Amino acid sequence: MSNLNKSYPKVSIITVCFNSAKTIKDTIQSVASQDYPDIEHIIVDGGSTDGTVEIISNASSVNHFVSEPDKGIYDAMNKGILMAEGDIIGILNADDFYARTDAISLMASAFSSSQVDACYADLVYVTAINTDKIKRYWKSCEFESNLFLKGWMPAHPTFFVRRSVYKQYGLFNLDYRIAADVEMLFRLLEVKRINTVYLPKTIIKMRLGGTTNKSLKNIQKQNQEVLMILDAYYDRVSRIHFFVSKILNRCQQFLSRPPSL
DSSP, X not given: OOOOOTTOOOEEEEEEESSOTTTHXXXXXXXXXXXOSOEEEEEEEOOOOSSHHHHHHTOTTOOEEEEOOOSSHHHHHHHHHHHOOOSEEEEOOTTEEESSTTHHHHHHHGGGSTTXXXXXXXXXXXXXXOTTOXXXXXXXXXXXXXXXXXXXXXXXXXXXXXXXXXXXXXXXXXXXXXXXXXXXXXXXXXXXXXXXEEEEEEEEEEESOOTTTTOHHHHHHHHHHHHHHHHTTOSOOOHHHHHHHHHHHHHHHHHOOOSOO
């Protein structure tokens, strides 16, 4: 395990789901198999009817669980954040799972300095049938001002942040249906300038077919919302620069592969 403070700050992992019976077991097991000693796993379900609730109910490693209608994925995430008791909060979607058993230990080690507000890393997209088959490698980088203008953002499922940051700067903005994660990361990194650490490790496997990428319509809607976020902050946003940079970055993600997992 990585060198950590002896106090081992509690880490809350929030999973939101809806009719996720096919994948939720993998998500739960990946959290349960982590070597970190103090994890709180919270699952917020949107009122599933496909057996998801029964699977979660039988999982002894899940600390808190609620199943009720919500206003969408980001509303569910907000519920989970408000339920969390951990010093550090991470979000793991129901289609995702940790790529290594020391993922949370690695992320928590970044918070050994009280100056660090958040930490993020890399992830890989895998096929739904064969989760060993990598289709895309989302490699991030150290944050620099104005990176969001290039269509950049850190992989949200790898983003761990102190609970106090949410208390100070707010939760997900539900005005954004698809890009509330982008707005949150933009608000924290670019606007509020919280102190972040980038860990160049692949810690999450994400199945293809998430909400944003499941259709061209959703991709277009997300880009529209992201540009709205940028327009509200910058005097001028170059659409050409944004889309060219984003396309080149995504092409690189499909062509490159992580050195190891």
